[in-house]
Amino acid sequence: MLRIAVQKSGRLYDHSIQLLKECGIEINNGNRQLKAVAFNFPVEIYFLRDDDIPQYVYDGVADLGFVGENVVYEKNKAVDTLARLGFGRCRLSIAVPKTMNYREVGDLSNLKIATSYTYLLQKFLEQKNIPAEIHEISGSVEIAPGIGLADAICDLVSSGSTLFTNGLKEVEVILESEAVLIAHRSLAEEKKELLQRLLMRIEAVKAARHNKYIMLNAPNDQLQNIAAVLPGMKSPTIVPLAEKGWSSVQSVVKENDFWEIIEKLKSYGAEGILVVPIEKMIL
Ligand code: ATP
Ligand code: ZN
Numbered sequence: 001m002l003r004i005a006v007q008k009s010g011r012l013y014d015h016s017i018q019l020l021k022e023c024g025i026e027i028n029n030g031n032r033q034l035k036a037v038a039f040n041f042p043v044e045i046y047f048l049r050d051d052d053i054p055q056y057v058y059d060g061v062a063d064l065g066f067v068g069e070n071v072v073y074e075k076n077k078a079v080d081t082l083a084r085l086g087f088g089r090c091r092l093s094i095a096v097p098k099t100m101n102y103r104e105v106g107d108l109s110n111l112k113i114a115t116s117y118t119y120l121l122q123k124f125l126e127q128k129n130i131p132a133e134i135h136e137i138s139g140s141v142e143i144a145p146g147i148g149l150a151d152a153i154c155d156l157v158s159s160g161s162t163l164f165t166n167g168l169k170e171v172e173v174i175l176e177s178e179a180v181l182i183a184h185r186s187l188a189e190e191k192k193e194l195l196q197r198l199l200m201r202i203e204a205v206k207a208a209r210h211n212k213y214i215m216l217n218a219p220n221d222q223l224q225n226i227a228a229v230l231p232g233m234k235s236p237t238i239v240p241l242a243e244k245g246w247s248s249v250q251s252v253v254k255e256n257d258f259w260e261i262i263e264k265l266k267s268y269g270a271e272g273i274l275v276v277p278i279e280k281m282i283l
Pocket of ligand 2: 049050051
């Protein structure tokens, strides 16, 4: 049985449960217990505060954890990071009042900076050789300058709208973060086997999210050009259509290259282009 720690409520909860579900691991956590056993995979889920997850995994109370890299680095526990999970993206940044005339990192000298990330902030300040005072607070960091508790803050940012509404501006990025899968360093053989199965599923879900399945009709005299822009997993599937001189082409494209590929395909005379999401992709 693998024991996986996930955040019990908060920004990572829904995405964590969704990822497990897409990996074929369903749990019934209707009344929000501390523990839940999955129906269809030998997995037990522990619901914890995200700050505690690195410690639990380090101690071996949980075998695996889904948690933000920001927390992994801040807690600085010896655990293995095995996969990036593609959600919970944010950055740990320093922000100062909008009205401050900030030019460079040296301008932080002798300021009082409020944060709950004391370890990472201290490391950053030491690296840059900046003498500043760190004021530890555990929540609502963004209001600290407004109430005169600090001159600046160091906190997580995603869109920046919270900073904006509190009259702050982001001036330094300390860390870019997303949710990751962490593991205890010495897992029993039987757990390692389950972990490999889980990792294969996570990779399949992630790959599927970044790719689309594409189907189109192409004139036969353009097939070579079209095949060249659609590499697919091995090569595109090409099947003759009932109408003479035409074929159906099917392939997989990366979401990032998507529009560029569509434009090329159209210029080669492709018609009836259909694009559909892929649920799982096993390479
Ligand atoms: P807990 O009660 O579990 O300690 P929390 O208040 O620390 O919850 P949340 O605000 O739910 O945590 O954030 C959990 C994680 O979500 C963060 O550690 C970070 O990895 C990620 N995250 C993504 N975007 C943001 C953001 N804009 N602000 C804060 N966290 C974010
Ligand atoms: Zn937390």
